[in-house]
Amino acid sequence: MDMMIDDALARGGAGRYQARLLGVFGLVWTADAMQVIAIGIAAPSIAASFGLTVPQALMTGTLFFLGMFVGATVFGRIADRIGRRNVLLLTVAAEALFGLLSVFAPGFTALLVLRFLTGAAVGGTLPVDYAMMAEFLPPRNRGSWLVWLEGFWAIGTIIVAVTAWAVAGREGVEAWRWIFFVATVPAIIGMGLRLFVPGSPMYLLRSGRDAEARRVIDRVLQVNGADPLPEGVRIVPTPINTEQEGIFGPTLLRRTLAILAVWFLVSLSYYGIFVWVPSELFASGFGFVRGYGFLVLMALAQIPGYALAAYGVEKWGRLPTLQIFLILSAIGCFLFTIAGSTALIAASLLLMSFALLGTWGALYAFTPELYPTGLRGTGMGTASAMARVGGLLAPSMLAYVFAQGFGVAIGMFAALLVLAAVATLMIQVETRNVSIG
Numbered sequence: 361m362d363m364m365i366d367d368a369l370a371r372g373g374a375g376r377y378q379a380r381l382l383g384v385f386g387l388v389w390t391a392d393a394m395q396v397i398a399i400g401i402a403a404p405s406i407a408a409s410f411g412l413t414v415p416q417a418l419m420t421g422t423l424f425f426l427g428m429f430v431g432a433t434v435f436g437r438i439a440d441r442i443g444r445r446n447v448l449l450l451t452v453a454a455e456a457l458f459g460l461l462s463v464f465a466p467g468f469t470a471l472l473v474l475r476f477l478t479g480a481a482v483g484g485t486l487p488v489d490y491a492m493m494a495e496f497l498p499p500r501n502r503g504s505w506l507v508w509l510e511g512f513w514a515i516g517t518i519i520v521a522v523t524a525w526a527v528a529g530r531e532g533v534e535a536w537r538w539i540f541f542v543a544t545v546p547a548i549i550g551m552g553l554r555l556f557v558p559g560s561p562m563y564l565l566r567s568g569r570d571a572e573a574r575r576v577i578d579r580v581l582q583v584n585g586a587d588p589l590p591e592g593v594r595i596v597p598t599p600i601n602t603e604q605e606g607i608f609g610p611t612l613l614r615r616t617l618a619i620l621a622v623w624f625l626v627s628l629s630y631y632g633i634f635v636w637v638p639s640e641l642f643a644s645g646f647g648f649v650r651g652y653g654f655l656v657l658m659a660l661a662q663i664p665g666y667a668l669a670a671y672g673v674e675k676w677g678r679l680p681t682l683q684i685f686l687i688l689s690a691i692g693c694f695l696f697t698i699a700g701s702t703a704l705i706a707a708s709l710l711l712m713s714f715a716l717l718g719t720w721g722a723l724y725a726f727t728p729e730l731y732p733t734g735l736r737g738t739g740m741g742t743a744s745a746m747a748r749v750g751g752l753l754a755p756s757m758l759a760y761v762f763a764q765g766f767g768v769a770i771g772m773f774a775a776l777l778v779l780a781a782v783a784t785l786m787i788q789v790e791t792r793n794v795s796i797g
Contacts, residue, residue, distance in 0.1 A: 362596045365562055366499055366795035368577050368589060374501035375584035381496055382505065384557055385489050386512035388452055388550035392482045393516025394543035395459065399424060401524045401655075402536035409534050410468040420475045422752065427479025428486075429748035435484030436491075436741015440734055443567070444492035445559045447484065447737075452551045454481035459544035463537050483748060487740030494728040494736070495560040496580070499793045503673035506725035511666035514717065516546075517659035525653070562733045562796075565597045597733065598795040607731060607739050615730050616739070618786035622682075623743045625780035626723065627750030628757070629689070629773045630716055633709075654706070658713040665718035669725075677792045678726040679784060685722055686781040688715035693774035729791035736796075 399421035407417035431451070439447040458477040465471035490506065497505050523542045527535040561580075564573035574595055581588055589595070607616045665685070672681035692711035699705045731739035761769045 361590075361592055362594050363589070364598050364795060365565055365573070365577070365595050366598060368595050369496070369561075369580065370498040370500065371589070372498070372581040372584035372586040374497055374505055375586075377580045377583040378496060378501075378505060380583075381493060381557065382509060384550060384553045385493050386509055386515075387546045387553065388455075388485060389489060389509060389512040390516040390519070391455065391459075391543060391546035391550065392486055393513040394520040394546070395424070395455070395478060395482050397517050397520050398536075398539050398543050401520060402539045405535035405539075406468075406471070409536065412468065420471060423472050423476040424479035424482075425748050425751045427476040427481075428483030429745050429752065431480035431483025431485075432487055432741045432744035432748060433483075434480075434741075436487045436737045436739075436744065439488045439491065439737030439741070443559055443563055444488050444495070444737065445554075445557060447488050448492065448557075449551075449554055451481045451484035451488070452547055452554055454478075455485060456544060456547040456551045459540060459547055463541045463544065483744065484741075487744040488737055490724055490728050491736040491740050492557075492560050494796065495562040495733065499795055501674075502729065502796075503678055503725045503792060504670040506728070507666055507670035507673060507721035510717075510721040510724045511663065511670075513720070514659045514662040514666065516543075517662070518656055521655040521659065525656075560733075561595075562597065565595065566733045570595070607735050607742060612731070612735075615787045615789055616742075618783050619727055619730060620743060620746045621783040622686075622723065622780045623727075623746045624750045625776045625783070626686075626716070626719055627747035628754055629693075629776045629780075630720070631751050631754040632769070632773055633693075633712055633716065658710060661710040661713040662717035665714040665716075666721045669718040669721035673722055673725050674792065677790050678722060678729065679787060679790050682719065682722040682726055683781050683784050685715050685719040686777050686784070689719055690774040690777040690781070691715075693770050693777065697770045697774075726791065729794065729796050730787075730789060733796070 399418070403414050403417040403421070406412070406420060407414045410417070435447050435451055455478060458474050458481060462471060462474040462478060465474055490509070493509055494502060494506060520539060520543060523539055524535060527533050527538045558576045558579070559569075559572065561573040561576040564570075564576065574589075577595060578588060605611055669681055669685060672684065676684075689712060692708050692715050695711065696705065696708040699708050727743050728736050728740050761772055
């Protein structure tokens with residue numbers, strides 16, 4: 361008797377085993393968030409340490425994003441060949457090593473090299489993390505759990521903001537070293553915990569390692585308190601006929617192009633809003649939005665966004681939830697353009713934070729489900745790489761737009777987010793409660 365692997369996972373549901381995985385993956389996801397958010401926060405301190413201007417210090421961010429692009433492109437594909445577990449052990453160890461070495465960088469050139477290497481490790485971790493977590497979850501719970509994994513991003517944002525707040529202005533303290541150190545601690549802890557995470561049962565099955573996959577499934581069922589599989593039952597992968605075509609093959613081309621466009625447009629808007637808008641407001645006299653307290657407040661606004669996204673992906677579906685949050689994000693930008701007071705500007709920024717991070721939650725839940733197991737790492741890696749292109753292009757593109765006028769720039773963000781919502785119409789796939797094995 362044969363049983364599809366998604367059906368086998370469904371016997372145990374999403375319980376203690378998946379909660380443990382969420383803690384392990386979430387810990388490193390927190391570290392990844394801290395490394396990314398630290399780009400802008402650490403720049404003034406780096407500039408002061410090495411006698412640079414802040415734009416020169418932000419080269420550390422450019423190199424970090426370039427590293428993320430390389431890591432996402434390369435490691436996602438490797439994960440489909442040698443396994444998710446092996447890649448994650450490598451990338452998390454590299455993130456811990458190069459992140460820690462960044463703390464002790466003796467000069468700016470060394471720091472640039474180390475930030476590139478750290479970025480490559482983070483870029484490799486992000487997409488593979490999601491592919492692997494998705495492959496341990498039954499269809500009924502997969503979307504909401506993946507959104508909650510993305511929710512650890514808010515935790516990382518809060519921690520790095522509080523760290524910067526604590527060390528800011530202390531005489532003789534190079535704040536950036538403390539920020540990078542704190543950002544590396546979760547990766548160091550996660551590196552040890554990852555040793556106890558087995559290979560993905562879906563990947564093991566696709567690789568012909570049936571006995572190993574059976575042992576993993578048996579362990580999941582045992583920890584979750586479910587009845588074991590009956591004797592004689594053979595676990596088999598869900599039949600999928602698109603793995604040989606690739607993500608740009610005839611069957612998957614339309615959805616791949618659409619989802620890559622969404623990742624690029626959302627990334628461009630996210631980094632434009634949360635890197636450029638605060639600095640412009642500061643220059644215009646609204647300095648409170650540059651304060652660490654307001655950054656913490658914006659991170660807290662992300663949490664209900666994740667909660668609503670986690671509810672929506674299971675109640676309404678992945679695609680409708682993504683579209684709703686994209687439109688809400690665009691509305692937040694529009695309200696910003698007509699805001700006539702400091703309070704309304706702050707409120708619109710909080711709405712953007714709520715909606716954009718809900719968008720990321722739905723996007724991260726939806727994307728790995730669009731691809732079969734043999735292409736999931738490649739699909740997530742390519743999407744993540746496209747997001748890094750948005751991050752790399754944001755400074756130069758948006759600087760030009762801001763020169764045309766502040767309202768024009770914010771209006772452009774709204775237009776980009778509406779365009780992303782339109783691009784989702786090309787996907788024409790809903791993956792709620794659909795097997796991905």
